[in-house]
Amino acid sequence: MPRRVSLFPLWPIGVAVLVVMAAAPLIAIMTSFRAIDVSLWAHLIHHVLPGYASETVLLLGIVLVLTLLLGVGLAWLTTAYTFPGVRLFRWALVLPLAIPAYVLAFVYLAWFDVTGSVTAWARTAGVVLPEIRNRWGAAVTLALAFYPYVYLPARLAFASTGARALEVGQTLGLTRRAAFWQVVLPLARPAIVGGAALVGFETLADFGLVSLFGIDTLSVGIYKAWYGLFSLPTAMQIAAVLALTAMLLLALEQWARRAARYTTPGRGAALTPQPLSPLLAPVASVLCTAVLLVAWAAPLVQLVSWAWLEGQAFLTLRYASFFGHSLLLGTSGALVTAVLALFLAYAQRRSRHPTMGWAVRVALLGYALPGAVLAVGVVAVVSALDRLWIAAAKLANLPATPVLAGTIAALLAAYTVRFLVVAFQPIHAALMRITPSMDEAAQSLGASPLQVLTRVHWPLVRPALAGAAAFVFIDIVKELPITLMTRPFGWETLATRIFELTNDGRWEAAALPALAVTLAGLLPTLLLARTDPTHTTPRNSPC
Amino acid sequence: MTARRRFTRALVALCLAPLTLFGAPTHATDILTVYSARNEQLIEPIFTAFTQETGIAVRFTTDKDGALIERLKAEGENTPADVLITVDAGNLWLAKEMGVVQPVVSPTLTSKIPTHLRDSQGHWFGVSMRARVVMRHASKVGANEITRYEDLADPKWKGRLCLRTAKNVYNQSLVAMMIAELGEARAEQIVKGWVANLATPPLPNDTAVLQAIAQGVCDVGLANTYYLGRLVEKEPNFPVVPVWTNQEDRGVHVNVSGVAVTRHAKRPELAKKFLEWLTTDEAQKRFAELNHEFPVVAGVAVSPLVAKWGTFKSSETPLAKAGELQRAAVQLMDRVQWR
Numbered sequence: 027m028p029r030r031v032s033l034f035p036l037w038p039i040g041v042a043v044l045v046v047m048a049a050a051p052l053i054a055i056m057t058s059f060r061a062i063d064v065s066l067w068a069h070l071i072h073h074v075l076p077g078y079a080s081e082t083v084l085l086l087g088i089v090l091v092l093t094l095l096l097g098v099g100l101a102w103l104t105t106a107y108t109f110p111g112v113r114l115f116r117w118a119l120v121l122p123l124a125i126p127a128y129v130l131a132f133v134y135l136a137w138f139d140v141t142g143s144v145t146a147w148a149r150t151a152g153v154v155l156p157e158i159r160n161r162w163g164a165a166v167t168l169a170l171a172f173y174p175y176v177y178l179p180a181r182l183a184f185a186s187t188g189a190r191a192l193e194v195g196q197t198l199g200l201t202r203r204a205a206f207w208q209v210v211l212p213l214a215r216p217a218i219v220g221g222a223a224l225v226g227f228e229t230l231a232d233f234g235l236v237s238l239f240g241i242d243t244l245s246v247g248i249y250k251a252w253y254g255l256f257s258l259p260t261a262m263q264i265a266a267v268l269a270l271t272a273m274l275l276l277a278l279e280q281w282a283r284r285a286a287r288y289t290t291p292g293r294g295a296a297l298t299p300q301p302l303s304p305l306l307a308p309v310a311s312v313l314c315t316a317v318l319l320v321a322w323a324a325p326l327v328q329l330v331s332w333a334w335l336e337g338q339a340f341l342t343l344r345y346a347s348f349f350g351h352s353l354l355l356g357t358s359g360a361l362v363t364a365v366l367a368l369f370l371a372y373a374q375r376r377s378r379h380p381t382m383g384w385a386v387r388v389a390l391l392g393y394a395l396p397g398a399v400l401a402v403g404v405v406a407v408v409s410a411l412d413r414l415w416i417a418a419a420k421l422a423n424l425p426a427t428p429v430l431a432g433t434i435a436a437l438l439a440a441y442t443v444r445f446l447v448v449a450f451q452p453i454h455a456a457l458m459r460i461t462p463s464m465d466e467a468a469q470s471l472g473a474s475p476l477q478v479l480t481r482v483h484w485p486l487v488r489p490a491l492a493g494a495a496a497f498v499f500i501d502i503v504k505e506l507p508i509t510l511m512t513r514p515f516g517w518e519t520l521a522t523r524i525f526e527l528t529n530d531g532r533w534e535a536a537a538l539p540a541l542a543v544t545l546a547g548l549l550p551t552l553l554l555a556r557t558d559p560t561h562t563t564p565r566n567s568p569c
Numbered sequence: 570m571t572a573r574r575r576f577t578r579a580l581v582a583l584c585l586a587p588l589t590l591f592g593a594p595t596h597a598t599d600i601l602t603v604y605s606a607r608n609e610q611l612i613e614p615i616f617t618a619f620t621q622e623t624g625i626a627v628r629f630t631t632d633k634d635g636a637l638i639e640r641l642k643a644e645g646e647n648t649p650a651d652v653l654i655t656v657d658a659g660n661l662w663l664a665k666e667m668g669v670v671q672p673v674v675s676p677t678l679t680s681k682i683p684t685h686l687r688d689s690q691g692h693w694f695g696v697s698m699r700a701r702v703v704m705r706h707a708s709k710v711g712a713n714e715i716t717r718y719e720d721l722a723d724p725k726w727k728g729r730l731c732l733r734t735a736k737n738v739y740n741q742s743l744v745a746m747m748i749a750e751l752g753e754a755r756a757e758q759i760v761k762g763w764v765a766n767l768a769t770p771p772l773p774n775d776t777a778v779l780q781a782i783a784q785g786v787c788d789v790g791l792a793n794t795y796y797l798g799r800l801v802e803k804e805p806n807f808p809v810v811p812v813w814t815n816q817e818d819r820g821v822h823v824n825v826s827g828v829a830v831t832r833h834a835k836r837p838e839l840a841k842k843f844l845e846w847l848t849t850d851e852a853q854k855r856f857a858e859l860n861h862e863f864p865v866v867a868g869v870a871v872s873p874l875v876a877k878w879g880t881f882k883s884s885e886t887p888l889a890k891a892g893e894l895q896r897a898a899v900q901l902m903d904r905v906q907w908r
Contacts, residue, residue: 066896073903140769141780159770238773240734242908253635254741254899256663340610402639409643416647428647510632511640515602515649526631530608531774531796 037373041385044370048389048443051403054410055266055395058259066251066260074247075264082243085165085236086229092169093225097176098218100314102206105184108299109307115314116181117555120174120496122321124547126504126524127171128234129540132533133325134158134167135238164239170321171235172228176221178493178554179452183214185297186486187459192297202300215283216458220451223276224393224497227447230272231396244268245396252398262399269394273387280383326544329537337538340527344518345542352503352520352546355434359441360449360499360550364491366442367449371457390447397444397507404440405431405511432514440508445501449494456490457483492557496550503546520546601839603629604637605654607826611859612654618855619846625839634660641669641831651834652843654826657738659745661693661827662892670829673841681848681866685885686825695825695888696847697856698863700794700881701743702821703812704779710788717815718747718822721789722762730766731778731787735899735907739775739793743822744901745894749886750819753897761905771908776800782809793824798861798874813881820882824891825865826856 104116122130137144138158145155157163191213195205211218233245244264252261302310333341374386392400412428419426430436460483468478506521513522523539605612609631616627632640634655641648641664653670655661664670665688672691679691686695703715715721721730733740747756768787772778775796782790783800800807814821828847830840846852853864858872870876 069900069903073900135773139777140786141777141784146784157769237734237736240770240773240908246736250736250899253633253738254736255896256666257896258635258639398636401636402643405640405643409645409647412647413645428644428649431644431647432649507636511636513630515628515630522631526608526610529633530611531776531799532610533774533776 037376040369041373041382041389044366044389044446045385047439048392048446050407051400051440051443052266052388052391052395054403054406055262055399058262058266061259062263063257063260066255066257070247070251070260070264074250075244078242078244078247081161081241082230082245085161085168085241085243086226088161088165089168089172089229090222090226092165093173093176094218094222096169096173096317097221098180098211100173100317101177101180101184102210103310104314105181105297106202106206106299107302107310109302109310111311111314112299115318116558117551118318119314120178120551120554121318121547122170123172123174123497123500124503124544124551125171125322125325126234126521126540126543127168127228127232128238128528129329129524129536129543130171130321130325131164131167131235131238132528133328134163136328136533138163159240161239161241164236164241167239168225168229168232168235170317172225173321175224175228175497176218178497179217179221179455179490180214182452182489182493183217183455183459184210186456186489187213213459217452217455219279220455224448224451227272227393230268230394233396233398248396248399258402262402265395265399269391272394273391277387326541329541329544332534332537333541336532336534337536337541340535340538345538348518348520348523348539349542349546351517352543353549355437355441355509355519356499356503356546359438359445359502360495362438363442363445363498364449364453364495367446367453367494368487368491370446370450371453374454375457386450390450392443393445393447397505400444401440401507401511404436404443404508408436408512432512434514434517437509437512437514440512441498441502441505444505444508445498448497448501452490452494452497453487456487460486489557492553496554499550500547503543599624599839600626600628601651601836601843602649603627603652603654604641604650604831605629605631606634606637606660607631607654607656614859615847615852615856618852619843623842623846625842627843634663638664638667638669642667644833646833648831648833649835650831651836651840653829653831655829656826657742657824657891658695658827658888659738659742659892659895661688661695661825661829662889662895664829665690665692666892669832671832671834671837673830673837673844675841675845677845678848683865683867683885685887686823686865687827688889689887693827693829694844695827695865696853697826697860698823698865698883699739699826700811700821700823700863700883701739701791702794702814704782704790704792704797704809705812706782706785706788707808707810709785715789715812716817718743718791719759721766721791722759724762724766726766726789728766728768729788730763731768731781731790732763732771732907733775733778733791734771734773735902737774738895739824740791740907741895741898741902742824742891743791744898745891746822746884746886746888748894748897748901749890750884753901757901757905760901760907764905764907779807779809783807794875794878795861798872801874802861811878813879815884816882819886820884823863823883823888825888826862 100119104112104119136142138155139145140157148155191209192202192205195209200208231245233249236243236246248261248264251264252258370386370389374382408430412430415429416426464482465478468482473481504521506525509519509521510525520539520543524536527536616629620626637653638660641650641653653664670692674691678694682694686698687693703718703721705715744756744760747759769781772781775792778790778792779797779800781787794811797809797811828844830837830844834840847856848866850866850869853866853869857864861872861875863871
């Protein structure tokens with residue numbers, strides 16, 4: 027077709043740049059395979075890794091089941107039905123994402139651990155509460171922290187394909203519930219799998235929460251190899267194997283649904299939510315309130331109380347600058363990452379070539395590694411580039427000082443590498459629901475390619491783009507290892523404040539910056555509320 | 570220079586010039602640059618005092634020890650850092666192994682800091698001492714009921730011991746020093762006994778261990794004294810007291826928060842001056858008091874709260890062993906399944 031002809035190969039070059047950026051720290055990590063410490067590996071294989079691997083698989087399994095139940099269940103409930111408070115719940119259910127998982131863990135442990143306040147209180151009343159410092163406690167906490175990764179994309183998918191799919195299902199004689207299982211859910215699969223993949227990666231890479239709960243997963247093994255056994259190469263080798271396994275599993279899932287199409291004919295109208303029966307409506311309201319209370323409001327109240335009691339001494343005017351730095355990094359990082367992810371998603375949509383599929387996978391790999399390991403790779407790359415620059419500058423009699431290390435530019439590039447997939451998944455899922463025939467139909471009606479983009483694609487992609495940017499913003503505001511290792515001198519953020527205090531064992535005092543992070547997370551959530559597809563999708567259908 | 574070469578140079582310069590606008594970190598003359606694993610609230614007051622007394626400004630960044638050492642390694646000769654500060658001896662040893670720090674020749678430092686608290690070749694120096702001891706419930710456990718680390722392995726304490734996770738570097742250093750002092754087999758036997766006596770799975774931090782003892786979850790535990798200091802500061806009747814362990818033989822296990830001059834320091838003289846300043850009585854007092862730690866220089870007073878616990882004899886095994894044997898210690902802890 028003539029519209030595919032272009033003089034400048036923008037797409038391949040753009041994708042290649044992203045792949046190089048993402049691959050550079052990975053290559054730095056891969057060079058660790060030059061030094062395999064055989065005796066250490068023997069020890070790890072004998073005493074450490076088997077137990078850690080099975081713990082990882084078990085934890086991952088439980089977390090995925092719980093997040094899918096919570097995320098998909100709540101998404102369907104708030105999209106297909108109306109009940110008291112549903113307009114609030116639709117966007118508020120994303121809020122728990124803004125509390126860093128390890129902060130949530132610390133709050134729960136402060137209540138329910140053997141020395142916890144609730145446990146101690148129960149003990150005086152003669153009740154012995156079960157221990158929560160185990161796999162189940164960790165899994166429930168992780169699920170409560172991460173279910174929004176599934177909830178939001180699932181909701182967007184339900185809202186944009188739901189109506190027509192339900193109609194089709196219902197004309198085939200299915201009940202609303204049966205149509206959900208047989209038509210709506212399969213159509214939303216890319217979105218749900220994308221969200222679940224993010225949860226999986228977060229769980230695999232998590233170190234803070236699992237170490238508070240005393241759970242030995244492979245990421246703990248990675249830290250043990252680095253910090254305990256003083257072998258960073260071994261740590262990187264474990265991390266690389268883990269990341270590749272995760273990627274292969276994801277590729278396998280894509281292969282399993284290679285032939286499926288996730289588009290409904292025409293855009294159709296948005297799903298019209300039905301009122302729940304008077305009996306079920308209060309149950310739904312209570313359920314949503316309970317999730318919000320447990321995962322967000324109650325921890326927040328605890329943080330406020332600690333911040334008031336313990337954090338006041340640490341509250342200075344500097345907090346304005348910490349907050350400002352976090353917001354600046356969050357917004358600029360979210361913008362850059364979301365735009366690049368949009369580009370990457372379109373690139374993949376345009377080309378069905380297998381090379382493109384693998385290029386995209388490589389570009390997204392940064393998220394599957396524990397942040398601290400990726401941070402080492404980033405610093406290695408930045409330092410190498412600086413060395414190149416200095417060599418060039420010497421040649422040209424320019425001042426030979428590093429230009430990249432310790433700059434915001436380097437920090438933002440590192441965030442992009444880390445969080446590209448977070449933005450990519452929802453955008454990709456949204457694009458998969460736009461059929462090529464929709465493009466053609468619009469063009470046959472006389473629309474220019476630009477008009478196809480602005481009038482057909484944009485309304486469908488916009489909510490996903492907002493969700494992607496919100497996810498990245500929240501992730502950047504919470505991000506620690508890369509920020510710590512590459513931030514400019516004196517450039518402190520809310521996350522680095524949490525580190526200063528928690529690393530020194532002052533968890534209650536850390537409530538103050540943790541609270542500020544949670545508040546910062548409110549901002550993108552408000553953006554999500556504004557782009558909510560249930561309210562904004564135009565009712566008039568072009569087809 | 571040929572005309573062509575001059576042209577090439579000019580061209581390269583022209584292309585690269587705009588890049589210099591990207592806020593290159595400037596190397597001002599009288600600024601000391603520090604990478605610190607000691608967290609801001611425990612180190613910034615020291616820098617402020619140093620600047621006030623000497624007029625030398627300090628800029629610093631914090632991170633975990635391991636990350637800072639990797640950063641120094643990656644940055645190589647382009648590192649902006651002059652000084653590295655850590656919170657344990659193992660990582661100082663690692664920094665030396667990795668070749669990211671350089672020896673300092675200073676009679677002041679060697680005369681003031683005891684031999685076992687510094688590197689024998691001057692690559693690093695401990696500047697404050699942290700004691701990791703047995704902690705007991707003030708009333709439930711008698712003063713002489715437990716006197717040694719070894720005693721915690723006694724079946725008498727079955728179900729009465731709380732430990733922090735083995736992932737913690739202070740536990741790793743303690744076990745490493747036990748390997749150095751008692752041999753690996755004996756150390757393993759003892760640590761195995763500890764694990765058998767646990768009342769609850771290992772706790773995430775020292776404060777949790779102390780709180781567990783206070784609340785009766787267990788009766789004895791292991792912790793650094795400054796964590797107790799913080800709790801007692803808030804709650805004077807906190808019912809846990811330290812046991813000055815092994816006073817009849819090798820003494821209390823101590824670790825250090827220490828400093829080193831980076832290998833590629835741009836201002837090694839300033840760095841040396843800072844190190845020496847840290848051993849002045851006033852700086853020692855300040856450094857230790859910020860966190861209820863112990864000064865390394867003899868004759869410097871401890872905080873009143875710490876003074877109440879009395880004096881103790883500390884182990885004089887060179888702390889470099891904590892780094893050298895850390896790997897063996899972690900493997901030992903893996904074998905006995907201290908999680």
